[in-house]
Amino acid sequence: MAALIWLLIPLMAAIGAGLWGSWANRTRKVRxxxxxxxxYARFREAMERSRPST
Structure with missing residues (x-):
């Protein structure tokens, strides 16, 4: 019976990892x-303005 419990521990860990993995990779709202x-456009404009004229 003790060996069965030791086999259930990794099984439960695998199930938990699978649930966590599916939750972590769930579809999120794409913006x-x-x-x-x-x-990025604002950054480029600011860098162009700060460039010293040569």
Missing amino acids: GDGPELDG
Whole structure:
């Protein structure tokens, strides 16, 4: 009986890991690249303004 319990421990750990993995990789709401691209455009504009003219 004790050997059966020792075999159930890794089984429960595997089931828990599978549940956690499916939860961690769940489909999230996709917001697209809009905000990131807007921020990058503002960054480029700021870098162009701060560049010393030669």
